[in-house]
Amino acid sequence: MVFKRRDRRPIWKIVLEFFWPRGGWGRAAQYVQHRLRRLPDPPHRIARGIFAGVFTTFTPFYGLHFVTAALIALAMRGNLLAAILSTFFGNPLTYVPIGVASMKTGYWLLGLEGSEEHGGLVHKFVKAGEDLWDNLVSIFYGSKVDWTDLGIFYDEVFYPYMIGGILPGLLTATVCYYVSLPLITAYQNRRKGALKARLATLRKKKAENGTPGE
Template sequence: MVFKRRDRRPIWKAVLEAFWPKGGWGRAALYVRHRLHRLPDPPHTIARGIFAGVFTTFTPFYGLHFIIAGLLALVMRGNVLAAMLATFFGNPLTYVPIGVIAMQSGYWLLGLDGGDNPRFHHGLGEKFVKAGQDLWHNVRALFTDDVAHWSELRVFYDEVFFPYLIGGIIPGLIAGIACYYISLPLISAYQNRRKGLLKQKLAALKKKKADTRSGAE
């Protein structure tokens, strides 16, 4: 394969680099910014893509952020690649605060609280574990005589997934709009500067050719 790595990384190294890429997150951020600046579309199209990518990171659809951001960018007539690159806004360093903000907003908007329901006293990690156990049990039930269990998956949906989905809308919009208006003038300035440099190079090249012709005559 053309894009296959020549040096196969051990699994532990691949996992480690997923949380801390080679060169650090600062270098990764500079790379993303460089790629965004060099996209050929108009600034407002790229900025719409950035909005789509940032907004998507506030949704609970982990593993599908690239796809959702790209589809949202298509609907908004934004740059799809910019949307995918902007999902970098959600990374192992920011997913925890994003999740906390989305969950707290969702509980507030839906009017949920702990109350006397003992399920709300289960930790978030425990809800993930129990939902995973239910899911695995139900997969096995397809091939055995066991009865499928949906109670813990229902708890996970009601108390984690749905509050996260609803609660991420407002902070996602705020973060997306902020990144849109921050990136728009930066991309415009970069593209204008690049156009100016290209014009200078073309002018210098034309002058060099003209001098060469006059010297030959």
């Protein structure tokens, strides 16, 4: 096949590059920043897209961040591609502090108290996954369906995360909006100025070449 990789990467390398891409996260961030600045859209629409993408990273809808960011950007009349690119604000290096901030805020807003009665956070994730798998298998084997662990996960993890992510998400997204707007505006103005200067130079050369006697 034409687009098939010749050097098939082993599983360990795929996992490693997920947590640490080639060139590091700094280079990846520079690439996203470069793409955002060069988007062919007014600065305020790109900034709105950035707001939508950054805010989405504070939601627990993992696996659906692209879709969620695009829907929010659509509602805000922001740039869809900017929203999708900005979801990379959430990555393996930032998801831990984002998750901690969202969970703690959620527990505070809902008046909940942390409890180890049903195990720690990792244990709840594992048990919820087992519930999903067991209930899926039960369709074929007719075994009893039990959503207890998934219900615990929703009450003690997903719902507090969803509610708690709103405040830090809005705060962080707003800061990113007001920081990116003047930077994108300045970049686009500078780029327009460079294009005008280049066009003026070409016109001057064309006029000089067309001067009689030369």
